[in-house]
Amino acid sequence: MKIVFFGNSGGIQGSSGGNTSFAVHTGQSLVLVDSSGSPLENLAHSALNPELIDALLLTHSHIDHIYALPSLIHNLWLSGRSRTLAIHSNRETLAKASEIIDVFGLRQKKAMFPIELNECTDSSFEIKDLRITPFPVNHLVPATGFVFDDGSSRIACFADCNSSTPIPDAARSCSLMVHEAGIGGKPDHSSGREAGLAAKEAGALELLLVHLPQSPELRARILSDARSVFRNTGIPVLFKEIEI
Numbered sequence: 001m002k003i004v005f006f007g008n009s010g011g012i013q014g015s016s017g018g019n020t021s022f023a024v025h026t027g028q029s030l031v032l033v034d035s036s037g038s039p040l041e042n043l044a045h046s047a048l049n050p051e052l053i054d055a056l057l058l059t060h061s062h063i064d065h066i067y068a069l070p071s072l073i074h075n076l077w078l079s080g081r082s083r084t085l086a087i088h089s090n091r092e093t094l095a096k097a098s099e100i101i102d103v104f105g106l107r108q109k110k111a112m113f114p115i116e117l118n119e120c121t122d123s124s125f126e127i128k129d130l131r132i133t134p135f136p137v138n139h140l141v142p143a144t145g146f147v148f149d150d151g152s153s154r155i156a157c158f159a160d161c162n163s164s165t166p167i168p169d170a171a172r173s174c175s176l177m178v179h180e181a182g183i184g185g186k187p188d189h190s191s192g193r194e195a196g197l198a199a200k201e202a203g204a205l206e207l208l209l210v211h212l213p214q215s216p217e218l219r220a221r222i223l224s225d226a227r228s229v230f231r232n233t234g235i236p237v238l239f240k241e242i243e244i
Ligand SMILES: [Zn+2]
Pocket: 010, 011, 062, 064, 065, 160, 211
């Protein structure tokens, strides 16, 4: 299983990177998580074929996680997509996704491909060779994390969340945890140290920090705070495939 990050920043975009979004793929399946920046440009930079996108998972309805959804759909339509795009998320996020799709009348475009909105429950679902387990996380709005399992490794992706978020069973002993980390003191987000503690509690093998501030100095401090409790921590390099 491979993961490639298109952005690793929080709400503010800048030279350190765009808003956090990424792709998980196996060669058979390609799934996007959140939609920000220029989705097809991001895929091109990552040498991923947009025709192969099976599904989009949305973590929550905050603007930095969903604003590029209309552009993604528009680009896929312009590119001649005909097969269904499945979107998975919690009910509140799907409602917001539906609203921003309709602002631009995308569903009324001629020969628009089917857009399927799937509400996540406690149950796992499968996309080709990937088993995906959604789980709730504690944030300002309803938010959903996802565990990806290809049968040989597991990636646990936490959405924006605070440190009271329970670790789901599916994330325990995962190969990789992807967790947000900020400067701390924000009630609906996690600090670097809290992200490290989550990885330690889960028994993860590796931790990658996302949703970071732009400042390189702050990033270095957050990374160091996380490493003080969980040594195998890094910050993902953008557009570089990571094999898990
Ligand atoms: Zn966010």
